[in-house]
């Protein structure tokens with residue numbers, strides 16, 4: 660079968676997130692309408708920390724599979740975005756530290772966030788599924804899975820507005836993580852899309868990329884299912 664044109668391939672990738680991205684998950688919709696209790700919001704922050712702390716791990720797995728310096732440079736920057744540089748410059752604390760501060764702003768201690776035993780099993784399984792996918796599948800598939808980030812900036816903007824409006828008990832300084840991700844996520848998404856378009860040349864590779872992005876949407880969806888269920 661002939662490969663799709665770059666335009667058609669892009670449309671097919673965007674169709675996946677349009678239909679399946681977690682911005683339309685019931686838990687996110689409730690968050691945006693201001694319906695979450697403090698306990699529910701704290702449960703989400705703790706569960707999502709488990710996801711965040713594994714992002715640089717899966718990016719290191721992708722990094723090891725990229726064979727060009729310019730590609731590795733992009734992925735090294737992603738790892739630094741999350742882990743920080745520690746050199747005291749602007750933003751040097753990194754995304755994981757910013758998420759810990761979000762947790763503190765919501766009344767969660769750092770120890771609570773690092774404590775895996777508090778994370779619901781379904782959240783752990785979803786995150787492990789994503790990391791294992793990036794460890795075992797071709798690197799191109801793992802890069803394609805990250806393309807949910809094309810949709811993340813809009814979600815971040817909605818989330819920031821919702822937190823400011825509905826959850827004023829969270830110190831706005833704690834929202835720095837989301838503010839930073841608006842630009843980082845947009846840039847990461849566009850760079851990953853360029854890499855996928857350039858690297859997936861056969862129809863089979865393109866279809867695998869679409870499947871990888873579908874899988875990733877399911878990871879994010881399953882994670883929210885696990886946060887939304889049960890009691891705190």
Ligand SMILES: O=C(O)c1cc(C(=O)O)c2c(n1)C(=O)C(=O)c1cc(C(=O)O)[nH]c1-2
Pocket residue numbers: 714804805806807808810811814840879
């Ligand atoms: O809060 C969100 O809804 C959300 C979604 C996603 C995403 O779409 O995968 C990421 C993030 N946040 C995020 O903060 C982040 O660093 C990130 C990295 C990745 C990735 O797959 O490489 N996705 C996301």
